[in-house]
Amino acid sequence: MSCPGFGEVNIPSSRAFWDDCEEDEFENVGQAEKLQLKFDGESGQNVAALQSEILVVVEGPSVTHFGSSVLLNGTKRICGIPPKTSSLHWNPTSKQLLAVLEDDLTSSGEVTELLLPYAKLAKKAVTITLKSKVDFKSEEIQKYSDDIAIVRGVGVNGTDTTELEAPNFIAGVAAGIASWRNQADLPVSSFVVYTDKLPLDSTAAQPVLKLLKAVGVSCSPSYVPARKESSYLYM
Template sequence: MSCPGFGELNIPSSRAFWDDCDEDELENLKPVEKLQLKFDGEPAGEVAPVESELLVVIEGVNVTHFATSLLAKDSKRLCGIPAKTSSLHWSPSSKQLLAILEEDLTSSGEITELLLPYAKLAKKVVTLTLKPKVEFKSEDIQLYRDHIAIVRGVGVDQKDITELEAPNFIAGVAAGVASWRDQEELPVSSFVIYTDKLPLDATAAQPVIKLLQSVGVQSCSPNYVPPRKENSYLYM
């Protein structure tokens, strides 16, 4: 007998239907692979986390080129993070860590666990989430129509940063790391930038650069050059 269909009532075993599945069906299920940081040339799990002055977690869609070219060019890539093209970088001179995370909410809990040893040793943690401006919710949304970006903070004591208002929220690894630091009563600052251009172009990158420089990211360049786009082959 195979598993009953979804939504089908089957008393007394209607809770999850596992009792009604054939044993051979369960045997054919493949075990879920445990996510690990992918260190270059090193065995997984055998590299001790570094102690940093500042850990920056930047998360969003299509953030890899921006973060690696603007923030990670003066640092060394420590490892790959198992979420698309995500990676962790270390700057020995400034003792700053940079976690670049392509948004992948399906595995954000596991990835947060992988980064917690680094978050635990960091003296200061800053998280930054990049989102499309269309996701920002406000009763006064018309006031922000011409803004390049909307910058908000979560528990941030800065006069020029407005607190993120409901129903807006942050999620993913940035939220997980920030929540853990807050529960442990360790210093953490969380920001979210709603921008009208993702991936970032030279203009849309300026509010992000300004924020990163203000929180002490030493390797942040003042200008960003986006990747060159291929010709579209469209004829006028």
């Protein structure tokens, strides 16, 4: 099964796993809990009908502190997004919806479905995925050895961002939102930032901040990482 421009999903056809299981093994298996958005205060159904000028999805490992530090000024938290510390925020002045998502591929399909009501109503959508630089595949990889970050995109015509080339791909909720809007002929731009430092530090954050400003998202000019309680340095 393929989605033009966003990679490929491989679905195994083998029944070997199921054939090795006894029927009674499934008798005590409970139904998996359905993920739900955790609305704050008196939010709820009224929030789901919000029509934003732009929906911004920022997804990556340990991205919560970065999002709360540089993006959420002037925004109101709408709800928590399972299963980790992800959250959705609304800026009433700019009419921007901002989803800050901790990277978790095991639940990305369900989370994508939870965010689809917002994705359907947004006039524009931008996704930004943070990945480690070692995940970037290129025959000219040595060319980027001194770069702080490598920025690539899908559906970013008219910008100075290079198109994401195979075998690199976008995954997670960002891919789900982008694929759905692409299939629905709704405008969407997706970016991948391959950085040499995750979680982001003050230097590695600069290319991300520059990208956010380029796509029209208000953010702080700099980022100060959370202080670690221990350096894990032993004498």
